[in-house]
Amino acid sequence: MRALSFHWQRQSQLSEDSMQSLLMNLLRGIASLQVAAAHLRAEIYPGLRNLDEPGLAYVALAFFTGFAHQAVMVFFLISGWLVGGSLLNKIGQPRALRSYAIDRATRLWTVLVPTFVMMIGIGLITGAATTEPAGFGSPGEFSAGTFLGNVLGLQTIVVDRFGGNYPLWSLANETWYYIQFPLLLMIFTGRGLLQQASCAALLALTFAWLPYVMSLYFGIWLLGAVFSRIRVESSFGARIVVLAIALGVSVYYRIYGVNDDILPESFGQDLICTLPVVVFLAAMYQPIGPSVFLRRVGAFGKWLSEFSFTLYVLHVPVIDLMQYIGRTQFGRTLLDPARPTDFAIYFAMLGILMGTSYLCYLVFERNTYRVRRFAKRLLLPTARKPATPIIFSAD
Numbered sequence: 001m002r003a004l005s006f007h008w009q010r011q012s013q014l015s016e017d018s019m020q021s022l023l024m025n026l027l028r029g030i031a032s033l034q035v036a037a038a039h040l041r042a043e044i045y046p047g048l049r050n051l052d053e054p055g056l057a058y059v060a061l062a063f064f065t066g067f068a069h070q071a072v073m074v075f076f077l078i079s080g081w082l083v084g085g086s087l088l089n090k091i092g093q094p095r096a097l098r099s100y101a102i103d104r105a106t107r108l109w110t111v112l113v114p115t116f117v118m119m120i121g122i123g124l125i126t127g128a129a130t131t132e133p134a135g136f137g138s139p140g141e142f143s144a145g146t147f148l149g150n151v152l153g154l155q156t157i158v159v160d161r162f163g164g165n166y167p168l169w170s171l172a173n174e175t176w177y178y179i180q181f182p183l184l185l186m187i188f189t190g191r192g193l194l195q196q197a198s199c200a201a202l203l204a205l206t207f208a209w210l211p212y213v214m215s216l217y218f219g220i221w222l223l224g225a226v227f228s229r230i231r232v233e234s235s236f237g238a239r240i241v242v243l244a245i246a247l248g249v250s251v252y253y254r255i256y257g258v259n260d261d262i263l264p265e266s267f268g269q270d271l272i273c274t275l276p277v278v279v280f281l282a283a284m285y286q287p288i289g290p291s292v293f294l295r296r297v298g299a300f301g302k303w304l305s306e307f308s309f310t311l312y313v314l315h316v317p318v319i320d321l322m323q324y325i326g327r328t329q330f331g332r333t334l335l336d337p338a339r340p341t342d343f344a345i346y347f348a349m350l351g352i353l354m355g356t357s358y359l360c361y362l363v364f365e366r367n368t369y370r371v372r373r374f375a376k377r378l379l380l381p382t383a384r385k386p387a388t389p390i391i392f393s394a395d
Contacts, residue, residue, distance in 0.1 A: 003238040004279070007231045012085040014228070019284040022298040024078050029304025031071035035167060036315040036353050038068035043319050044326075044335050044346065051337065058337035061346075069259040070250050072170050073270050075312075076217065077224040077278055079174060084181050084225025091185055095380055102379060104178045106372040108171070109151060111309055114364045116147055119163040119317045126324040128163070157210065165316045173214055177221045180206055184222075216267050220274055232283035239283050246276035307361035314360060315353045322349055 014020055041061065048054055048062045083104070090096040123129030123142055134143040141164050149159030150168060153175025161168040183206070186199035207215045234242075250273050253259070258266035288294050327333045335342035 003235055004242075004283070005233045006282075007233065009229050009231055011089055012228045013231065013285060014082075014085070015287075017287050019286050019288055019294075020281055022288055022294065022301055023281060023284055024082070025305040026297065026301030027074050028078055028308045029301055031074045032308035032311045033304065033354070034065065034071040035068045036311055037065040037350055038071075039167070039316060040319055040346065040350055040353065041065045043323065044333065044349070045337055046334060055338055057340075057343065061337075061343070063254075066254055066259065067250065069257075069262075069266075069270075070254065070273055072262075073220055073274050074277065075170065076173070076177075076220045077274050080177070080181075080221035080224025080226075081228045081278070081281070082224075083178065084221070085228025087182060087185065088225065088229065091182075091189055097182055098380060099376065100182065102375050103372060104175075106368055106375055108153075108175065110368045110371045111313060111365050112151060112171070114360070115310070115313050115317075116150065116162055118314070118360070119165065122317045122321045123163055126320055128320070157214075163317060164320075165313070167312060167316060171313070173217060173221075176206065176210055176214065177218050180215075180218055181222070181225065213262055213264055213267075216264060217262055217270075219267070220270060223271075223274060223278055227278045227282050230282050231285055232279055234283045239280060242276050242280045242283065246273070246280055249273050249276065307358045307365060310361045310365045311354065311357035314357050318353055318356050319349075322352065 045058070045062075048059070051058075054062075087096070087100050090100070120129055120142060124131065129142040134140055140146065141160050141162060146155075146159045146162050149155060150162040150171075153172045155161045155172045156169045157172060180203060183199045183203040187196050187203065190196040190199055253269045253273055257269045262270070288298060323333050335345060
């Protein structure tokens, strides 16, 4: 057997008891935690480049919390695998596209709408928002138009990111990838030439209207969808080599690459970073087995991934609130990288971000499937039963 051999599958074979699922859960959770940790450090510590002689501890903290860019690429990749792979399984079934639309809308809005309401409350406390009416014609990060635009995935395209919550840029990408992918599929699977041509025209319109870099990064998302259909047969040694390559290129581009934004010139590096990751995932289709250690790791990864979306969208406003408390109650907003006690404060604040997000998850995100079932009963009244939930949804 060759070190690596690629095999096409008609259906995704992802199961809850596989190493793929364990790794995807773990990656999703760690990626969300990485983004929150990176943004927290950037907000409450001075920039590393502004320090003449930073201590070794702070250099290590800055390095290990500097993979937020790569973490977002992991989100795109896994979202493509899970969301795109699920639609590939169901395409051609009755009401598949309507069910897909409800799944995507409820996944986003069940978390986003209450988060935006909480952001308004935090903004009123910190003074970032005002009690004056802000209608659809009013400018500003807290206006009704900005609220609706962010719910519809129009941030960075038509409106600002709501409340200055800068990680929301990636949700605009995700929203439009959810639209572009079924249009792409319908070009090949649509009923008749007219439907196929219409979908091709609509897809072309999205590419023409959306920012170029947004459509370019659809390629990363699409890579995940394609590999949901590929099983990689490999030796143990080959998997170790692929994993080492994935880690090596991530570290290399963490140091020498573009990490502050997604740009046309950063697409090549991100493709290089994500390709070994997706190959490694495709090779890890084996069952977890009886290992107690792996099952504990899997349980932790599943727990962390369950509130990863809430953590991703909520951490910036909570950081703003903690900074407001620090400024008004303690007279400081920045930590000192030379003081060991300030490292304890940093990790305590990171714990608060996780705890707050988990509590909000229990109230809102955990009920996504209830909201989804209600929406399907309302909008798909002829369906005999709701579609089986996607257990490992990254979107």
